Amino acid sequence: MKGRGRRLDEDDVRVRARGGSRPRTRRRPAHEDAEQGFVTGVDRGRYRCLVDDRAVVAMKARELGRGSIVVGDRVALVGDLSGRPDTLARVVRVEERTSVLRRTADDTDPVERVIVANADQLAVVVSLADPEPQPRLIDRCLVAAYDAGLDPLLCLTKSDLAAPDELLATYATLDVPYVVTCSDGDGVAALREHLLGRLSVLVGSSGVGKSTLVNMLVPEAERTVGHVNPVTGRGRHTSTSAVALPIEGGWIIDTPGVRSFGLAHIEPDDVVAGFPDLDEAVAECPPGCPHTGDAPGCALDAWLDEGRLDPNRVASMRRLLSSRESDE
Template sequence: MPEGKIIKALSGFYYVLAGDEVIQCRGRGVFRKNKVTPLVGDEVIFEAENETDGYILEVKARKNELVRPPIANVDQAFLVFSAVEPDFSTSLLDRFLVLVEFNQVRPIILISKLDLTTKEERFSIERYAEEYKQAGYQVILTSSETDDGVEEVLTFIDGKISVFAGQSGVGKSSLLNALNPELELKTDHISSHLGRGKHTTRHVELIHIENGLVADTPGFSSLDFSEVEPEDLNYCFPEIQEKSNDCKFRGCLHVAEPKCKVKEAVENGEIPKYRYDHYIEFLQEIKERKPRY
């Protein structure tokens, strides 16, 4: 039986890339029975008599999957956050980073719209970028208008499945158009009344850029930690995880425990206070989550 990768899901059809061909497939009823929903990025086994009449028979094991956006087997996530319009938000970025880290997807931070910043705003953004780099993240400053950072982004895309995600209106589609002008993805300006961009991307689709596959995903601005447990959160902040190895108590949550090396690092300025504050905020949110039965 032939094998391929789902590159688009739309209106009950799954478009499977097999070699140089894309086959339009439906899912067999067995998926509904077993509560398996094929996702973009899935490696599948299928059968097809022609390019428009195929059936997916089996979804192979996934190495990871995201819920929002719904996609599987992702190698890395480009988290696109604008320097301005909307303003750069470390709190929202840290939420995305936790989700991505928890799903064992490599995050790469892209800060867009550098061309719109004032001198003071640019200085502030560069300071944040340096702090995230020190925490262990890859950070690229970009502008789709001046092509700043575009070549650097392309070097990371090669041979990978990548997700572009972030708050609405931060310029994801504009950046993808800069990476590959042939895409001509639809973009909308920020709504000045709402302070956020219109949703111009309606579905998840993997598109070819260079020798990689990239998903342009619907923008979204809220995330919950429904799958994350309190003891997991530690691993989603690399600099906190590193310092926690030296805490006196195993399983230290870095709240009120004595001889906590994480709190010590915050006091010494080795970990930015806003990162620790977000960790504590997220930890509280997870602890107060209603139990699921």
């Protein structure tokens, strides 16, 4: 009949190929013969892993789904584990992590980004000048370290350009260990002592000297060193991806410079816990106190009036808490 078009029959039915007669199963292979590896670098879907003393390149097995694999992960691998050029193994399992360091793009972004896994120490690298120190970024990194269960370490660089006393005084009540380094290498030996036998991640903004420190600690690393723009105060991202480097029984993970360290994934109570120097005052606050500047009865205000707290520390915590609701 005109206008109705051609009638359909069974030849028009599209049948999806099954890919053979092998029945499907939900059971995943156990891979009992898999070997253990340590992820030292990630680059566009390829994972550099250390298996015994061999550097192996691997891809992620399809059965792992969309879960992330990051530097510091301990993984199980199968396939070609020879480490020869142009060979490729498969990561078939990510072992349980002992710690995870995360950050978000900002304080309102719900998407978490895992920076490294299985670290036990977070070294916050801050320059004393060129660029100027950023206490607010230090505070954010300390909150993230406490939340992830990592021991914090302050590493102050470029002491030949400015003295560390004022910045150290701000964090004196926290008893956070610190080292002070100079551009000529002074202080690097002390930093090395803090890193031996540990898995440490170095975090800091661009231009603070992370790559310079890494090259002093692990000369064969040959990390690219950048510079800071004298007008904007911003440095070039010389490290474009995280990489783990061995150092006498331990590992240091160098990370790209950050311009922000969002804490949207951390609950407000855990943000407050990241300021242990304010614990006594917070304990006197009424139940459910949000600890903001306009919170009625907040004990922080009384302690500030009495001169018992550092106003900069209180302002930093309150800024973090308020930024979760709106941009800073």
